[in-house]
Amino acid sequence: MKMHESQSHVRAHGGQVVQGKDTNIAWRWTLSPKDPCRSTSVRIGGSKLDTPVLVDNSLVGSNDLNCIDNEAPAFEHCPASLITRNTDPGQPTAMINWGNPIAIDNSDGIPTITCNYKSGANFTIGETAVNCVAVDASGNSKECQFRVRVTDNEVPEFEHCPASLITRNTDPGQPTAMINWGNPIAIDNSGGIPTITCNYQSGAIFTIGDAAVNCVAVDASGNSKECQIRIRVTDVEPPVVTSCPANQEMVTVPGQITAIAVYQTPTSTDNSGDALNVTCNPPSDSEIPIGQTKVTCVVQDRSGNNGTCDFHIDVILKGMYN
Structure with missing residues (x-):
């Protein structure tokens, strides 16, 4: 069985590839761009041809034609390329909604659209790619992609911050006092453990008078919260x-x-x-x-x-x- 290529007989019939056969010949036909497969003369999948055509001296009728659709769908609507949101209060995620993508196809059929995430899904802190693919009945596909960015701007919270004022007398015969306190504890909406740094550590030596201990909790996104303790060392020892x-x-x-x-x-x-x-x-x-x-x-x-x-x-x- 031979394969023949020709464009001499039916240029007026359109712009896609047409396939057909008779009892002895397999053939492909390229139509001109003026007439798509969905025309009344040639249609996708066993279409009709108004007038039989002669292909390499063989008469081909309407029941012998098949139009191949190799044109991908097109998106009429794809959500914005970047959607940004802050985390929901007290949560490490954000629920994000968008308008559903819409696609059309040259076949007049409605393409099937599938996405790796649905509108209304919860997204974690950072960036995530949402990929939607439209597929027509012939298997041609087109992708619509957009990114979702979730930002954490919620500060950590201290579950434990030592008493706002700690008072001690000087150690016997000393101008100072060693002071201990329970370490501050902080939590964060992200679920991560904030880093806590203090300008003094528990067990430090403090001189007579007042001093401020400042502890700062910082989460992975750089949000910070301060816990402050005042230390007062009193000298009650006489000369x-x-x-x-x-x-x-x-x-x-x-x-x-x-x-x-x-x-x-x-x-x-x-x-x-x-x-x-x-x-x-x-x-x-x-x-x-x-x-x-x-x-x-x-x-x-x-x-x-x-x-x-x-x-x-x-x-x-x-x-x-x-």
């Missing part, structure tokens, strides 16, 4: 007087009934390490009357804690015993 003047005996100034008290300032230390304020009453270089006078010295640190020291000065009248 320690290491040297206090000894009790003294003095005589009056000639011709006077008083004496000038002169003594060394007490020495002291404090856990804070800061300079201390020392005041004595009556102060050194002041006049003290005849008799016994108690001198009280107060050593104070910057937190207002006081250390004290007492001694006596006995003033006698000059010449009373000598």
Whole structure:
């Protein structure tokens, strides 16, 4: 059986490939572009031909013709190439809807459209390709593709943030306090575990006064939430007087009934390490009357804690015993 190619007899009949046979000849015929397969003269699948044609000296009638459709469907509507949405509140996904794709075909039939995702599906964070394929009755296909982008802009939430104010006294003999707290815990709508960083770690040493501990939880999309703790270290330890003047005996100034008290300032230390304020009453270089006078010295640190020291000065009248 032979295959013959010719275009000399029926150019007026259209624009697709026509196949047919008689008892002795198999043949293919190419019609001109003016008449598609769906014309009244030649139709897809056992079409009719108004007038039999002569092909290589053989008469071919309407029952011997078959038109092959090799034209792909066309999409009249394909959703936007990129659809963007934020995640649904508290969820790692977003439900996304779009208008269904619509396709037409040269055969006048309705192509079958299948998609790997349906409108109204839930999409996870990131980008996903939606592929829809239209197929006509002859198996010709055309693809419509668009992308779905889901963005997470929801900040993490702290399930546990330590107390907003933690107070401690200084450790004995120290200007600081070691402070511990339970580690912050954060969750995220994405289902991932946020990264938490703090400017201080539990168990850190804090000096006297207030300090701020800032912890920040960051999710995989870069959204962040802050948890802040205030630390207050209080110094309640008084200074320690290491040297206090000894009790003294003095005589009056000639011709006077008083004496000038002169003594060394007490020495002291404090856990804070800061300079201390020392005041004595009556102060050194002041006049003290005849008799016994108690001198009280107060050593104070910057937190207002006081250390004290007492001694006596006995003033006698000059010449009373000598």
